Amino acid sequence: MTTTTHASRTPASRRLDDERTVGDRLLEADIAVRELLWDAPPDTAKAKARSWGEVVEAAAELWSSFPDRTGDPSMDRIHKLTVGMHRTQQRTGWPGPGEGDPHLERVTENLSRATEMISSRRHPTAPLSELGHLDSEAARTRIMHVVYVASHGVGQSLWQYNRDLRRLLNAKHRLNQGQSADQSHNLLVRVGAAEQLAASYLQGRWPAGLNGQHRDPVEPARLEQAVASWDVQARRTLAAAPTVADVLFTVKVERDLTLSGGRIVAAAADLGVVDAEQHRQRLEPAFAQLDEAWGRLGGELEQLAGRARRVDPELLRCGTELRASLREISADLGGQAGPATMAQRADLQAASLEVHRGLIAAVDLGFVLRDAVTDPALTAPARSAQVACLLFADQPDTAAWVDAGDAYANRPVPLPDALRQSLSERSASVVAAGLRVDSAGSFLGATRQPSTAGPVIDGRAHEERAIGLPPAPGPRYGCDR
């Protein structure tokens, strides 16, 4: 239901361009009504009073345009309350004719369009599948939230308007034409009652009820693009002038790729899409090792970064997209998707390959990270550096880690050498674990390109010219003497 895309009463030119779904329309209505809360001065109260009834009318129409198994009367009660209010407005002439509120008009337009889109496709009494029912409950939750927030915003504006009029009335004993303290107060009471009704409906439903919303099938190339964009951007940011926040964010996203991506590969193995034995014997332990390596590096960086983590906006955008593309496959209506659900949503073989490609980039990224954390230009807030040193490095005998003045003002300071060394070792662990994932996941089909960020081997050093011998195999089962 929330994916229905259709247009009927809009001009043909707009109809062709407008591919927004019912879900998009509901979300836009929700965003517009939130903006109302930021824009509620008392001089807009009359405009809001004119538009509020239309919002409820549009919400009630949308509510009744699709089947309802539960038969909850909340929206009907709010609607009746609004009809009564409308009659009173006509009888008393307040707030009278005039402009409406632009935010609420946007809400009404979106709700009305959603009604048109559903009505043209579905009869309101047609039976719903279980998934359809969950989708409809999600839509009702969103609609009621729109009414709730609209009522709150209108009520807030009316309260201020009424307060100002009472003050004026007390001071001058009269009001200008078109102003009415009594009528605005009556409306305030009714809007408050509607807000209470909406709130009681949402109790226990918001936001959990939104989970049932239908989701479109996964875009096949999304994960591939997200992994590639993330890889490029992470290198770009870390190679420029990264902050500790950038480095930490990179580590957190890589760890998410290891864990959430690991679930996708595990699902593929579970269904036999990829070699289950290779996965269990080699790749799963390698994933666990990489997770631990990222976790340890991240733990130190968390202490070092403090709370003010201003991340490079492009890095933030690419990391957000990578997380979303992983969740699109690995998370579902009930939270964590099972292997069968994941297989319905995506080609698990292709997704596993992309995850593996992303993870073996950890090898090169580990070298780039090592360069970033050992860069003398990298600074951290003094207090955070002090805490990190106390936790992760041995206290020097002769001097404090951080100058007392810097710590007091929490100025950015270069990382103490001991901490730099510790972070460098953690980065080396990431490289080692990434190499193991690279090797263990070779059955998936991805291979790592040699890095330019790693140590350059030009054959001039003595050890580079030595003939390398593989280590002798250790004793195995059946080889004991």
Place this chain on the structure above:
Amino acid sequence: MNDSNPGGRTTAWMRVVAILTLAADTAPPRGGDPNLHSLALGAQIVASHALALLPGEVDGVLEDVVIDVGPAATVGDLIRAANAAAPRDRNGDGPGGAVAVLAALDALVVEAEVVS
């Protein structure tokens, strides 16, 4: 961002950033539920977006923000606490970015409801 109300809108956003940052750091150093890790990363993303709403001068004093959450709070508890602390009512000027951050925070609360 202007700070016209006495309660301090900036202070409220700083509290949101502080709580979300704490939520972002709740993931254990090894193993654990991938969903919780993903949720913690989500908290970091929203925290960074929220911080971008604030002027750079707040960075130095962000560490001093006191947050009222129990020591046993889970990542879901912290995200809900951040949602409750987020300033939602405002008269007058309205920063556009804040609406997007609030929507992202709402989406994160939905994820937290499912996970916890």
